[in-house]
Amino acid sequence: MGWAIALHGGAGAIPVDLPPERLEPREAALRRILQIGVSALNARCSPLDVVELVVRELENCPHFNAGKGSVLTTNGTVEMEACIMDGNSKRCGAVSGVSTVVNPISLARQRPLQENRQGLETIDESHFITTENIERLKQAKEANRVQETPVPDGDSKLGTVGCVAVDSLGNLAAATSTGGLVNKMVGRIGDTPIIGAGTYANKFCAISATGIGEAIIRETVARDVAAVMEYKGLGLKEAADYIVHQVSPKGTTGLVAVSSTGEVAMPFNTTGVFNFEFGTEETKPDRI
Amino acid sequence: MAGWAIAVHGGAGVDPNLPADRQEEAKQLLTRCLNLGIDALRSSLSAIDVVELVVRELETDPLFNSGRGSALTENGTVEMEASIMDGSGRRCGAVSGLTTVKNPISLARLVMDKSPHSYLAFSGAEKFAKQMGVETVENDYFITQDNLEMLKLAKEADSIVFDYRIPQVGYESCGTGVQSPIHMNGLPISIYAPETVGCVVVDSEGRCAAATSTGGLLNKRMGRIGDSPLIGAGTYAGELCGVSCTGEGEAIIRGTLAREVGAVMEYKGLGLQEAVDFVIKERLDEGKAGLIAVSNTGEVAYGFNCVGMFRGCATENGFMEVGIWE
Numbered sequence: 001m002g003w004a005i006a007l008h009g010g011a012g013a014i015p016v017d018l019p020p021e022r023l024e025p026r027e028a029a030l031r032r033i034l035q036i037g038v039s040a041l042n043a044r045c046s047p048l049d050v051v052e053l054v055v056r057e058l059e060n061c062p063h064f065n066a067g068k069g070s071v072l073t074t075n076g077t078v079e080m081e082a083c084i085m086d087g088n089s090k091r092c093g094a095v096s097g098v099s100t101v102v103n104p105i106s107l108a109r110q111r112p113l114q115e116n117r118q119g120l121e122t123i124d125e126s127h128f129i130t131t132e133n134i135e136r137l138k139q140a141k142e143a144n145r146v147q148e149t150p151v152p153d154g155d156s157k158l159g160t161v162g163c164v165a166v167d168s169l170g171n172l173a174a175a176t177s178t179g180g181l182v183n184k185m186v187g188r189i190g191d192t193p194i195i196g197a198g199t200y201a202n203k204f205c206a207i208s209a210t211g212i213g214e215a216i217i218r219e220t221v222a223r224d225v226a227a228v229m230e231y232k233g234l235g236l237k238e239a240a241d242y243i244v245h246q247v248s249p250k251g252t253t254g255l256v257a258v259s260s261t262g263e264v265a266m267p268f269n270t271t272g273v274f275n276f277e278f279g280t281e282e283t284k285p286d287r288i
Numbered sequence: 289m290a291g292w293a294i295a296v297h298g299g300a301g302v303d304p305n306l307p308a309d310r311q312e313e314a315k316q317l318l319t320r321c322l323n324l325g326i327d328a329l330r331s332s333l334s335a336i337d338v339v340e341l342v343v344r345e346l347e348t349d350p351l352f353n354s355g356r357g358s359a360l361t362e363n364g365t366v367e368m369e370a371s372i373m374d375g376s377g378r379r380c381g382a383v384s385g386l387t388t389v390k391n392p393i394s395l396a397r398l399v400m401d402k403s404p405h406s407y408l409a410f411s412g413a414e415k416f417a418k419q420m421g422v423e424t425v426e427n428d429y430f431i432t433q434d435n436l437e438m439l440k441l442a443k444e445a446d447s448i449v450f451d452y453r454i455p456q457v458g459y460e461s462c463g464t465g466v467q468s469p470i471h472m473n474g475l476p477i478s479i480y481a482p483e484t485v486g487c488v489v490v491d492s493e494g495r496c497a498a499a500t501s502t503g504g505l506l507n508k509r510m511g512r513i514g515d516s517p518l519i520g521a522g523t524y525a526g527e528l529c530g531v532s533c534t535g536e537g538e539a540i541i542r543g544t545l546a547r548e549v550g551a552v553m554e555y556k557g558l559g560l561q562e563a564v565d566f567v568i569k570e571r572l573d574e575g576k577a578g579l580i581a582v583s584n585t586g587e588v589a590y591g592f593n594c595v596g597m598f599r600g601c602a603t604e605n606g607f608m609e610v611g612i613w614e
């Protein structure tokens with residue numbers, strides 16, 4: 001079998017009739033960043049390196065709710081969180097409440113107690129704030145809403161970015177990064193940095209989920225996909241479909257997943273568009 | 289209905305040389321908390337109310353590592369975290385980085401009941417506490433002489449101490465043969481937080497709940513979050529069970545230990561004790577941890593793969609047991 005990779009830029013209430021000029025930049029960015037991941041896999045980089053690299057790119061792109069372009073807290077600030085997990089060792093790292101580190105996923109990857117920590121690039125908080133997000137916060141405050149319910153006429157309010165990858169030997173890794181929920185309370189932690197909720201990888205599969213954090217935490221979405229594969233013997237697609245369509249409440253969850261045998265799955269139960277891309281070594285990288 | 293059941297714990301991983309009077313103190317506290325829970329269950333309080341009130345008692349007592357009596361951070365301060373989960377509906381609440389809230393578990397409950405979120409941390413959590421009007425105190429309220437001395441030892445040894453009740457000089461003579469250095473997440477530092485507290489309950493309606501609270505690792509970095517506030521790792525409650533874990537945080541997180549008990553019951557059809565045994569045996573790799581669990585059919589179980597776990601359990605049919613060792 002060859003490698004496989006899937007990445008996402010968030011699942012949510014992007015209406016399917018959003019004007020193309022709003023959808024296009026996101027789709028183009030995902031395609032470009034997919035190629036970066038594909039090149040790395042072809043160069044035999046480890047899946048752990050690949051998912052970090054891809055998520056760094058997604059963080060740097062202002063169209064997604066992670067890194068630059070993160071949605072704003074109720075105070076108008078940015079609080080980012082990220083998580084990365086290696087399937088073989090199940091070693092993992094997570095961070096939350098990050099406001100000056102340019103790439104939170106790289107901070108998550110660093111072992112917190114490592115002696116020779118490499119300096120990570122930090123920057124003034126204003127770097128992460130975009131005019132679109134200032135506008136989103138304004139709208140949310142006017143509606144007196146924290147986006148726990150999807151709004152049908154809105155732009156993408158739910159988002160997170162993530163990447164999962166498997167190499168030809170079946171080594172798996174997952175990474176997720178986000179700015180969280182628009183108008184969230186300061187100090188609110190979502191599903192992204194919680195192992196087993198928004199991010200998980202073991203010897204069976206690697207998962208990165210997105211949607212309404214509170215629901216993903218309660219349903220331990222990422223862990224359960226892998227658990228259903230292991231304990232009920234389901235294949236990846238069956239397991240992912242089961243968790244997303246039978247277990248998770250409608251409108252709350254989307255995920256990308258790859259398995260140790262190179263399967264790919266990306267089910268979602270949200271009403272709008274789910275931005276994702278995937279590729280496998282055997283076929284040309286493509287999008288459903 | 290099968291009847292209620294309750295279990296409490298005060299941490300997995302106990303100094304085998306713990307003086308007899310400290311053992312007695314611990315057992316008395318566990319017994320007192322168990323009885324508090326039993327009285328509440330007899331008064332028909334729901335599982336979620338019972339786990340909260342028992343953990344409040346454990347936090348208030350300075351003996352174990354939660355609330356007052358929490359282990360100290362590298363700065364000599366206390367940073368507490370907790371989580372609570374209601375099995376019916378699987379609602380949950382968690383907090384981290386608390387420095388003034390007298391009962392972290394109650395703030396976690398308020399996050400669950402009164403906020404739009406599931407998890408609040410640090411300044412945001414403290415701000416929420418003020419809005420909710422919960423009781424707050426100065427940080428030094430939580431600091432005990434015991435813990436000040438342990439921090440001093442840990443700093444002198446320049447490490448985070450595995451089982452801080454063992455004096456450094458005693459390692460070689462310690463019967464359990466503590467390995468050194470102990471690894472976690474590939475690092476040569478022993479990271480172990482004994483004496484996290486927790487409670488799990490199934491009430492007479494068959495509803496399960498779980499709650500966990502801790503000060504975290506001795507000498508921890510500011511901002512470090514462990515397994516106790518992470519749903520699925522340190523705490524979990526669903527239709528079938530309620531679970532609270534304690535031990536090496538990294539191992540519990542990586543093994544999504546609390547959720548695992550529920551997952552094997554749900555997806556493999558194992559009974560409670562089988563599930564607990566399976567998870568402790570198969571899901572901890574080289575990690576050391578323990579857990580307590582109840583099932584919706586009124587069973588109670590516990591398991592641990594280290595030297596000792598402070599625990600107590602009781603069921604409606606009169607069974608009651610408090611213990612430390614195997």
